[in-house]
Amino acid sequence: MVEDAIIYACSLGLLACGINLIYTCTGTFNFSHGCMSTWGLYVMFSGVAILQVNLYCLFPVAFLFGALLGIICYICINGPLLRRQAKGITLMISTLGYDLILYCGIQIYADFLTYAFKLYPRLISMKMYDFMVGEMRAATVVAITLTATIVIALYIFMFKTRLGIAIRAISETPSLTTLCGVRPSKLHLTAWILGGGLACIGGAMISLAITGTPVMGWLLLPSMFAASILGGVNSVLGGIMGGVIIGLTEFLGSYSLASLLGSWILSYKPVISLIVMTITLIVLPTGLVGIKETRLVKKLKSKKFV
Amino acid sequence: MTPPLLYLILSVLAEFAIFLIVTLSLNLEVGHTGIAQFGRVLAVEVGAFTVGGLSSRLLAWILGLPAGVEYADPLRNCFVVDKINVALSENVALGLGYFVLSLVLATIAGALVGWLTSRPAIRLREVYLGMSLLAYGELLMWIAYNYQPIVGGTVAVGIPDPFRIIEVKGGPVGGFYRTLTITSIMLAIALLVYFLVEKLTKSPFGRTLKMHRDCEIAASAYGLDLVKTRTMSLIVGSALAALAGALYVFYSGACNASAFSKLTWTFWPWAYMMLGGVGNNLGIVVGLIIFLVVRVLIMQYRFDLAAVLHLPFDPIWLEYAIVGLALILIALFKPSGLIPEKAATILPRDKIRSILKSIEER
Numbered sequence: 001m002v003e004d005a006i007i008y009a010c011s012l013g014l015l016a017c018g019i020n021l022i023y024t025c026t027g028t029f030n031f032s033h034g035c036m037s038t039w040g041l042y043v044m045f046s047g048v049a050i051l052q053v054n055l056y057c058l059f060p061v062a063f064l065f066g067a068l069l070g071i072i073c074y075i076c077i078n079g080p081l082l083r084r085q086a087k088g089i090t091l092m093i094s095t096l097g098y099d100l101i102l103y104c105g106i107q108i109y110a111d112f113l114t115y116a117f118k119l120y121p122r123l124i125s126m127k128m129y130d131f132m133v134g135e136m137r138a139a140t141v142v143a144i145t146l147t148a149t150i151v152i153a154l155y156i157f158m159f160k161t162r163l164g165i166a167i168r169a170i171s172e173t174p175s176l177t178t179l180c181g182v183r184p185s186k187l188h189l190t191a192w193i194l195g196g197g198l199a200c201i202g203g204a205m206i207s208l209a210i211t212g213t214p215v216m217g218w219l220l221l222p223s224m225f226a227a228s229i230l231g232g233v234n235s236v237l238g239g240i241m242g243g244v245i246i247g248l249t250e251f252l253g254s255y256s257l258a259s260l261l262g263s264w265i266l267s268y269k270p271v272i273s274l275i276v277m278t279i280t281l282i283v284l285p286t287g288l289v290g291i292k293e294t295r296l297v298k299k300l301k302s303k304k305f306v
Numbered sequence: 307m308t309p310p311l312l313y314l315i316l317s318v319l320a321e322f323a324i325f326l327i328v329t330l331s332l333n334l335e336v337g338h339t340g341i342a343q344f345g346r347v348l349a350v351e352v353g354a355f356t357v358g359g360l361s362s363r364l365l366a367w368i369l370g371l372p373a374g375v376e377y378a379d380p381l382r383n384c385f386v387v388d389k390i391n392v393a394l395s396e397n398v399a400l401g402l403g404y405f406v407l408s409l410v411l412a413t414i415a416g417a418l419v420g421w422l423t424s425r426p427a428i429r430l431r432e433v434y435l436g437m438s439l440l441a442y443g444e445l446l447m448w449i450a451y452n453y454q455p456i457v458g459g460t461v462a463v464g465i466p467d468p469f470r471i472i473e474v475k476g477g478p479v480g481g482f483y484r485t486l487t488i489t490s491i492m493l494a495i496a497l498l499v500y501f502l503v504e505k506l507t508k509s510p511f512g513r514t515l516k517m518h519r520d521c522e523i524a525a526s527a528y529g530l531d532l533v534k535t536r537t538m539s540l541i542v543g544s545a546l547a548a549l550a551g552a553l554y555v556f557y558s559g560a561c562n563a564s565a566f567s568k569l570t571w572t573f574w575p576w577a578y579m580m581l582g583g584v585g586n587n588l589g590i591v592v593g594l595i596i597f598l599v600v601r602v603l604i605m606q607y608r609f610d611l612a613a614v615l616h617l618p619f620d621p622i623w624l625e626y627a628i629v630g631l632a633l634i635l636i637a638l639f640k641p642s643g644l645i646p647e648k649a650a651t652i653l654p655r656d657k658i659r660s661i662l663k664s665i666e667e668r
Contacts, residue, residue, distance in 0.1 A: 029436070077634055077638065090641060092344075097629075097632070101627050103630075104625075104626040115618050229437060270448055271449065278438065
């Protein structure tokens, strides 16, 4: 139970982080993240069910596939729109169109799996392919290590490499960054590759905690948005933080409430994340990263002394 | 026995009427005001649930039937609705009053919800507003789906049929005349809404909305209250969408929480609007007709298509791809839609002169 919550929270963190990376760099709030994550599930499912490969060897494949989806989206849809300086709403609605196409692809692929391999791809439980490492499930260990690695790697990438610094710069002042001789198209492509890859890995990992269906990504989408807003849409690492918090509250919060109030509360699990999101929007519209550490300390101190 | 083609045409017309209202209300908020409304489904849900959960309960209570929590119990609901239907088929005035009252209540509830959702979200910028509106729509759907006493939860709750009397007179089988009646009523209401929105967008209120959309800084410099404008737009739009939701429930005869997905009630209207022309009411009609025709053709010929092309999958999924592709292609190549919005015409020059003259003479 707790392990499920940890896996779910870590994956939600990766998903929200991908959304934030794409938003902060290109200004596109990516609706197609839902179906990208579902594709991660299907990449893993087909590898495990058809090729009988170990579950965790498929994570890099999922990353590459997600990166491919991201590249396609950037080259065909997002890039031309960004060059034309389209409005935020247009960017959003174009990724929604991409999302519907990806959904159609998922359903067609699921039909194909049914006809060609006699599988049941519409209700997948990846848990049965998992194994135990000592007392814990392998998925928990992998989720924690993978998320920690990605956090460290992203930190190094965003704060220590030239490319990452350029991405942070372009999210603050695009015009000044291009004046300094940075090509925005390179940064946008990087963001889409990383964002798409993270979406697919997150989707693959989250299916180890919940049931995989073709609409899994769509059902997760509000939670992802809640996570990315809680973390602060302009902060990449904030997304991971928000995802972990939302994921843990959703799982552990609903189960602890269920032990208090009865099991009926379990079906309202997605409502929790939406309530957290609404409160965040009202109280802290910039998300958790918007809290100024020094100011908070000052406030606390002043209260103490007054 | 009426031919199935006639039923098909009627169902397409009914869908046209409902989605015309929904898309017009969306256009009022997105195309005219510039709000990123990604939660259209919320107001539609509210309209539907008002009819399913409130006004039909009121009717049951008036007739002395169980109207409390037990009304939405799936085991008892069909019997209660059946009894109400018998009563309605004997009393025309009661049925008509119920129908009109339901629509009025739904509209009021929609306006209320528009105001409520505008409260926390209204000060937020584009993306945040869109996200929070999207989330609210999901929220209500989840609650209604899981909490049985509202509209039956996972099982649909029946809607008393105010046009039952026509069916009884029309013939022993079918209900063709009933479908014909409700479809024509819906079409009439949809046309009424169309002219209302057309008038509204040409009025000073509509121009205020457009000013808000085009340049917020200029609008506030002219003394326009931006938050108030956005709130008004959300209220009017949500009220109209709730009306469409109520009509939909009356048409289908049942209110099922899971029928209100964000795909059908938010994203499809977006596609209709984008194709026809953002900010243009006539464009909405054109976009809606094109999409409806394509969807009906897919639904009708999908098995033939699969047989001819030897598709290894169900062609129903292609519908999603077509809507998605249309959204992308419009965004890329024709951002203003098939019929772009025209600059609002002011009065002709000689008319302005004559007005000026009449002022001078005074």
